[in-house]
Amino acid sequence: MDEKIELITNNPGRGELHQLFLMVTMNGDYSYSNLYVRLHATSPSGKESEFLFPLELMDAEGNWFGESAGNGAEFEFPLSDAQVLSETGDYQFTIEPYMLDRDLCGVKEAGLRMMKTEAE
Numbered sequence: 109m110d111e112k113i114e115l116i117t118n119n120p121g122r123g124e125l126h127q128l129f130l131m132v133t134m135n136g137d138y139s140y141s142n143l144y145v146r147l148h149a150t151s152p153s154g155k156e157s158e159f160l161f162p163l164e165l166m167d168a169e170g171n172w173f174g175e176s177a178g179n180g181a182e183f184e185f186p187l188s189d190a191q192v193l194s195e196t197g198d199y200q201f202t203i204e205p206y207m208l209d210r211d212l213c214g215v216k217e218a219g220l221r222m223m224k225t226e227a228e
Contacts (some may be wrong), residue, residue, distance in 0.1 A: 112204040115220035119152070121196030125225045128188040130203060131218065134165065134172070135180035138214025141166040146206040147187055152197025160206060161187060180216065190225040 119126070130145065147159045163185050166172055172181035193199060201220055205212055 112202050113218055113220055115201045115222060116198050117201070117222045118198050119193040119196055123192055125190040126188075126193055127186060127190045127223050127225045128201060129221045129223065130161075130163075130183075130185045130187055131221060132163075132174075132183045132185070132215065133177060133180065133217040134174070134183070135178070135214050135216050138165070138180070138212070140207070140209075140212075141168075141170070143212075143215075144206040145203050148200075148202040148204075150200040151193075152195045152199065159187070161185070180214070187220075 115128075117126075128147075132143070142165055143163045145161050145163065147161065149157045149159070163183070164173060165181070165183065174181035174183035187203075201222075203218075203220055205215075
């Protein structure tokens, strides 16, 4: 995961709740117990926001917290609470690794997903 991942989603303005997720699949070559990512968000009006997420992947013994997948694991991290997007139009979300080591071996796949959710 040395590249930026982008998601553009359209909000038709119906007052629906949405939640943003990061999905990551790691293999045994990943040598850290965590992953730091930076999220850039741009609203339809051009307002920009930036967030940093420290994501815990393993316990102190090296056991994956995610769903086991062979010699690695799959993770789904919520990056936002369920919320109504306030503006109608296209929202752009870009995520990138934010680690000292920019060549992160062991990240097989990564992607962003926006889901409609129900009120709790």
